[in-house]
Amino acid sequence: MAGLAKGLAIIELFADGRESLTVADAATGTGLSRAAARRCLLTLAECGYLAFDGKFFHPLPRLLRLGFAYLNGDPLPRVAQPILESIRDRTGESISLAVLDGDDVLFIARAIATHLMVTGVAVGGRRPAHAMATGRVLLGGYSAKQLDAYFSRAHIAANTPKTIVDPTRIKAAITQSRLNGYAINDEELELGFRAIAVPVTDIQGRLVAALSVGFSSARSDNQSMIEEYLPLLKDGARTLGQVLPRDILATLL
Template sequence: MTPIKSPVNTEERAMSPIEDESGTIKSHAKEGMGGLAKGLAIIEAFGPNTTRMTVSDAANLADLSRPAARRCLLTLVEHGYLAHDGKFFTPLPRMLRLGSAYLSTSSLPQIAQPLLASTRDKLQESVSLAVLDEGYAVFIARAEAVRIVSTGVKLGGRLPAYCSATGRVLLAGLPEEQVRAHLESVPMKRLTDRTVANLDGVLKAIRRAAEDGYAISDEEIEIGMSAMAVPVKNSAGQIEAAVSVSVYSGRVNIETLRETFLPALRETAARLQRSL
């Protein structure tokens, strides 16, 4: 996981602006709370591949000193966000409140949910909505198909943009210079033997997603699982989100994704676009 940098030279207290005799602001000290920023960096370090961490893990992932990481972790324990067994720190349900603040105030997940549920019922597969956040596709709404074993990530989960169908669709909405700069800044690694994890290959996949209007990830995230995503554009024609479906390769092949699932996803995206 890419280390999340904690801001430096951040004031622990708010500073007042400096004004000259006419009342014009001449300079303004940067406002912020360094301790809060460090705590948030640790919270963001938790994910599907980091479900628990030691003090050393937290210090490394959030780019903090061990004493600072320990103070942040213990504060989160004290306030009910983490549990501590003497060595490992793990998230508690209270952590969900942080994500629910966005989900409960943003209209996009609320508008999308019934549309996703309708598409799920039509396809009998889990359907999701995601947005781009710092190189990850973050899932903000999801209609889960009822199966013994579920597929894909959960609500609030995230996948690397470079190798996921959802991420490639979202990156396709950015200028290529920005996409290239992002890809050059993240460590791309092969999650399976089918993962495209080199700059030229990923750029090619993103360009194809832009041209085709959809992307497919065929067992690049996990062997036996494939996904398809289509863009959701706002009134200005910019890609704001992506609708996706994840399936087991043995149950749904790539041809079926294109012939049956793609029209359904495009219809859902179009209905969502009309609601934005």
Template structure:
């Protein structure tokens, strides 16, 4: 897990995000575009940088969030499917360190803001193999993410599909979207 503790490293973090995105986006983008074509929904890839996720590739079919997201955009890891899909696969020591230092800010009334509940949510993600967020980041937004497990077993990247909650039920996300993410993850596993 890449963690930058010094607040003076903001410029380094931006540079790091750029360097990672240029090398990764070329490999990830075709998979995300295929997922978006098959679902009609936005698909993204991100990595963990400190306590946030940073988008490294994105295929947006429509704007479903109140803010625009692109490569280099940052969001808090605790309330995103991408963040939870990565966090759940870190070592117990890394998860505990994250929980000690992070302040769990509510984005909606549904956001998990108690650390024991987040720890339990991460355990569920690891047991199921995917993360599903239902309006914790923003009202009306639902997303499902899958960790991209590397050859050596590490997880530093996750892939997701986001949709409007009013249009796409949770069952569809699990039954129709999850297999598409699994196919992309399986194909990408041996390239990292």
């Protein structure tokens, strides 16, 4: 089982958008020794999950099976997709659905706009929760004790000069997002990119996911974003919450 855990840890490194890994990259990213990382990489290559060109290991299509196993088994992305596409068609912007996975935001469904996006987030992509509107909405479901634990272990780094990294200020932003019913990301994750997110709750009022729209900051300021997109996001979140299966949280644990 230890070998399986090491292999999965290496596979997860590709979730950060990396196109290739060296043995040194894998060792650094997982905390394994170089010898152990090399053995795991070669095993994954032998099993058809990675290709090896003599220096770099690259993911192969077989890795998609692991992701599709989740997407096919979890009803949330399937139920949400038509709703995301409806909001996308009404706004002309890309719409995303995400959940918390550990200390990161994990995107599980997307409806992509026809124009180019400034962010490379895709289904299966992960981003730091503290620097995202989506993350602050999801962290809003934590108790004070859970938030303290999150800040004690999470890596709080600045993605841009605008990223808030002071835990006190982040906690204040999370509290404000709870009160407002939405959160905004103003170029904290990526310069030139803004987003607004709202919570998705089930019929029992439990926080399940976050729904967001993101776009180039050149196309809208924060106030316009609130006026134009917030009502549509809230309507979509409400619709999604009403059609979710009662046991939806069990599929996310």
